[in-house]
Amino acid sequence: MSQKSVMVLDDEPIVGDRLKPVLEKEGFGVEVFTDSDAALGRLKERNFDVLVTDMKMRGPTGMDVLRYVKENAAATQVIVITGYATIETNREAEALGAYQFIAKPFKMAELAKLVSQAAKEK
Amino acid sequence: MEAGGRHGAMQGEGGMEATTQIRPDGQPDEAPAPELREAQATLLGRPRISIRLRMIISLAVSFFLCVILASATLQILHRVRFKVENLKSVEALSFHVQQARRFEKDFLLYGTSLDAAKENSEAALAIYEGQASRLRQSAWNGEAGQLGEHLEAYARLLQSLWEKRAVALQGDAREKSYVLEVESALRRHGSEMSGLSEQLVVRENASLDDMLRRSAAVTLGLLVLLLVLFLAVAVLLNRAMVNPILRFEAYNRRIAQGDFSPIRPARWYRDEFSDLAVVVNQMLAALKVHQDRCVKAGKLAVVGTLTSGIAHEINNPLNNISITTEALMEGFKTLGDEQKWKYLQDIYFETERAAETVKSLLDFTRKERLEMKPLNVVDVIQQTARLVNNEMAISNVVFEARVPGGLPEVLGSFNQLRQVFLNLFLNAIQAMPQGGRLLVTARMGDDGKVCVEVHDDGMGIAPELLPRVFDPFFTTKEPGKGTGLGLSVSVSILKKHGGDIRVESEKGKGTTFCVCLPSASDGSSKPEGEET
Numbered sequence: 001m002s003q004k005s006v007m008v009l010d011d012e013p014i015v016g017d018r019l020k021p022v023l024e025k026e027g028f029g030v031e032v033f034t035d036s037d038a039a040l041g042r043l044k045e046r047n048f049d050v051l052v053t054d055m056k057m058r059g060p061t062g063m064d065v066l067r068y069v070k071e072n073a074a075a076t077q078v079i080v081i082t083g084y085a086t087i088e089t090n091r092e093a094e095a096l097g098a099y100q101f102i103a104k105p106f107k108m109a110e111l112a113k114l115v116s117q118a119a120k121e122k
Numbered sequence: 123m124e125a126g127g128r129h130g131a132m133q134g135e136g137g138m139e140a141t142t143q144i145r146p147d148g149q150p151d152e153a154p155a156p157e158l159r160e161a162q163a164t165l166l167g168r169p170r171i172s173i174r175l176r177m178i179i180s181l182a183v184s185f186f187l188c189v190i191l192a193s194a195t196l197q198i199l200h201r202v203r204f205k206v207e208n209l210k211s212v213e214a215l216s217f218h219v220q221q222a223r224r225f226e227k228d229f230l231l232y233g234t235s236l237d238a239a240k241e242n243s244e245a246a247l248a249i250y251e252g253q254a255s256r257l258r259q260s261a262w263n264g265e266a267g268q269l270g271e272h273l274e275a276y277a278r279l280l281q282s283l284w285e286k287r288a289v290a291l292q293g294d295a296r297e298k299s300y301v302l303e304v305e306s307a308l309r310r311h312g313s314e315m316s317g318l319s320e321q322l323v324v325r326e327n328a329s330l331d332d333m334l335r336r337s338a339a340v341t342l343g344l345l346v347l348l349l350v351l352f353l354a355v356a357v358l359l360n361r362a363m364v365n366p367i368l369r370f371e372a373y374n375r376r377i378a379q380g381d382f383s384p385i386r387p388a389r390w391y392r393d394e395f396s397d398l399a400v401v402v403n404q405m406l407a408a409l410k411v412h413q414d415r416c417v418k419a420g421k422l423a424v425v426g427t428l429t430s431g432i433a434h435e436i437n438n439p440l441n442n443i444s445i446t447t448e449a450l451m452e453g454f455k456t457l458g459d460e461q462k463w464k465y466l467q468d469i470y471f472e473t474e475r476a477a478e479t480v481k482s483l484l485d486f487t488r489k490e491r492l493e494m495k496p497l498n499v500v501d502v503i504q505q506t507a508r509l510v511n512n513e514m515a516i517s518n519v520v521f522e523a524r525v526p527g528g529l530p531e532v533l534g535s536f537n538q539l540r541q542v543f544l545n546l547f548l549n550a551i552q553a554m555p556q557g558g559r560l561l562v563t564a565r566m567g568d569d570g571k572v573c574v575e576v577h578d579d580g581m582g583i584a585p586e587l588l589p590r591v592f593d594p595f596f597t598t599k600e601p602g603k604g605t606g607l608g609l610s611v612s613v614s615i616l617k618k619h620g621g622d623i624r625v626e627s628e629k630g631k632g633t634t635f636c637v638c639l640p641s642a643s644d645g646s647s648k649p650e651g652e653e654t
Contacts, residue, residue, distance in 0.1 A: 014442040014468055018449045056434060058515045083441070084433035105441035108448045 004119045005029045005047075009039045009065065010054040010081065019052070022108050026116060036060040040068060047073040050118045052111070055082045055089060063092060070097045077118035081106065158407050161384035165400050168392040173362050176393075180355040187351055191344040198337035205330045208256070211249050212326045216319040218246035222276070223312050229283075230305060236284055243277045246319070262325060265318055272315040279308045366395035373402065380614050382410045413614060420611040421541065434512050435479040439472040446472070494619075496531040496642035499539075499574055503562055506543040510551060518557030519550075525564040530641035532572050538615045539639075542623075545608035546576040546635050553580030553633060571621065571638040579632040588627055 006028040008016045016032030023030045031048070033039035036059045043051075043065070051069055055062035062080055069076050077099040082089065085103055093101070099118050102111060225239030250257075250273050257266035283304055373385055384403040387396065450457070450465045457465075500523075507514075507521050514521055532539075550560045558579045567573040583591060583598065590596045592609050609623075616623050621639040 012438055012442060014446060014472070018442075018445045022449070022452075056512075056516050058518070061516075083437040104437040105444040108445050108452075 003027065003029045004049040004122075005031070006050045006052065006115055006119075007031050007033065007039065007042070007048040008052045009033045009036060009057075009062070010052075011035070011057045012054070015054070015081075018108065019111065022112050023115060026112050028115065028119070036062075036065055040065060043069060043073070048076055049122055050115050051076050051078045052115065053078065053080060055080055055093075056084075063089070063096070066093060066096050066098055075122060077122055079111070079114055079118060158384045158403055161386050162400055162403055165385075165387050165392060165396050165403070168387055168390060168396065170393070171391040172393045174394070176358060176362055180358060184348075184351060184355060187344075187348055191341075191348060194344060195337075195341055198333075198340060202330070202333060202337065205326075205333055208253065209323075209326045209330055211253055212319075212322050215246050215249040215253075216323045218242045218249065219273075219316050219319040222246060222280075223316055226280070226308060226312055236280070240277075240280045240284055243273070243280055246315075247273045247277050257322075262322070265321065269315065269318040269322065272311045272318065276308065276311040276315055279304055279311065283308070362393065370395070370398070370402075377406065377409075380413075380610075380617055382406045382413065417611045417614065420545075420608055432479065432483060432512075436476050439476040439479075442472040443469050443476075493535055494533050495535075496533055497536055497539075498531055499529065499564055499572055499639070500525050502536060502539045502543060503564075503574065505536075506540050506547055507562075509540075509544055510547045513548065513551050514560065517551050517554060519554055520557075520559045521562075522559060523562045525562070529564055529566065529572055530643055532619075532639040533642040534619045534621075534639060539619070542612040542615050542637060543574075543576070545612050546637070549608065549635075550576055550578035550580065550633070553578050553582075555580075558632075567638050569638075570641060572641050573636055573638040575634055575636045577632060577634045582629040582631050582633055583625070583627040584629050585627075588625060591625055592623070 004027070006023050008019050008023070008030060009032075010016055011034050013034050016034060020030045020032050028050075031042065033042065036053075036057050039053075040060060051065070053062040053065050060068075062082075066078050066080065069078055074097070078097070079100050079102060080093050080098045081102050081104060083104045085101065090101060099121075100114055102114065219242075222239045222242035225235040225242060228235040229239055250270055254266070254270060257263075257269075283301070286301060286304075369388060384406055385399040387399070389396075446465050446468045450462065450469075453461070503523055503525070507523070511521075513519075547560065554560075559577075561577040562574065563577070564572065564574045587598065592613050596610075613623060616637065616639070619639055621637065623638075624636045625633065626636070627633040
């Protein structure tokens, strides 16, 4: 089985920095972005098995990235991190086909488990 | 200070309902009102001259003058009637004199009518005797006496003629010469008497005319006096009623503009309008309490708007701390010292970041004494911008501040000015849901004030709504998104600072709010510092 790929997108640099070694230990190929425009650029170049994205960011939001991914690479599983979840954003993201929500502050072990699950279900 | 006592004093004085709210820090909810107390005391301390009293006095004086006028007119009428009576009798006297003389002629020529002449002369003499005392009192005294003498002599002569009539007819020569003598005396007295009586009629006529003229003058004079009195009453009532109403109109305009300072006495006495002023002052105190509550409500509403941003601002560092701690625990044995040190540093700074957010939130909502001190508007702008950083990120708003160096410091309360700018920034951000640029510029105003302009290139405000934006509870936002208190609260804060706020807007192009504050070095500004 080839290595599964994960993109982590959060404008907080610490999130990507801490998640990367954990997910790599799980056997994923991990790319970390803090800027959603750069992430969208990378998504145009290649597909990922799992996308972990923050919701509220400067520039294109997590919702925009989710929409782009579902339109262009529907197979990618998207896990959405939110700092402040509202019912409206949850519904919208669900309708767009998000795999799962996880609220900040989260446990890395929990997130890693979710990513593995998503990758398996793909 | 003991809060309850201070409040109790206010209640006792104003007698109004107010609930004391003691905050956890022991500060009473409402500001003490020494200014109000002083205004009320001075208002009530003036000697009382009520409008009612003044009206009663002026009406009484007017009535009294009318009574004088009426009695004077009656008096004059009485005297005129007396004069007319006199004239009538004088004319009768003159008539009898003329008659007597006619009959005298008849007698002398034809020897007839002596009885009639005698009767008339006696009638004239009787009238004269009735009037004698009055006639003698006048300036006509001398002539009156003469008239009397002539009348008496004439009557006497006629009497003697009547007695000697038979003798005269017989033609006794001695008697005849006596009769001739009597006849010549009779003619002399008759002509004198007739002339004097005619003179008397003329005189009495002239006197009546004179009296009528004089009485007209007196009546007119009294009317003029009455007119002057009425004018004086009109002026007095005007001063008592219209001037205070105009003054109260001015007070109303001032109060409508948000100046809640109490009405001070404008006159040395007090009347019903002073009572009104006292009641209005009580109302102002109540309004001030309400406004303070509105300020607080406005603050809480802003906090509500900030909630999502604040949740982010706290959850992000919490998450960073959480996952870094997790990574540290996981790799406690495997990680190098340098890596561990970096993780610990991350935890340390992220904790500070969360604490900073909480602190700025607390700073914002905390009620503290309003301390006016010189401060740099640039600091206020930057600190406020930090509070709304997240809101701007979410709405894709770019913040840009263009502030020249060397701007003078302004005198004010950091927290209150931050609340003003926070309101303006949040409005600007909410006006640009599709993102945009929030531009803040500062400059020296023409009148030595420091002016800060907050521009957005959002949806703008319709011209017909523009005059209402500073009204309390006016909002263009959807229900639940805004309380409509932000700008009205900002206005009252800026008023306290001796500053002002203006707005310009073009529908579809954007809005600019301009806040001007007196510089700290400008001695002319007198901000009324009390409490938030």
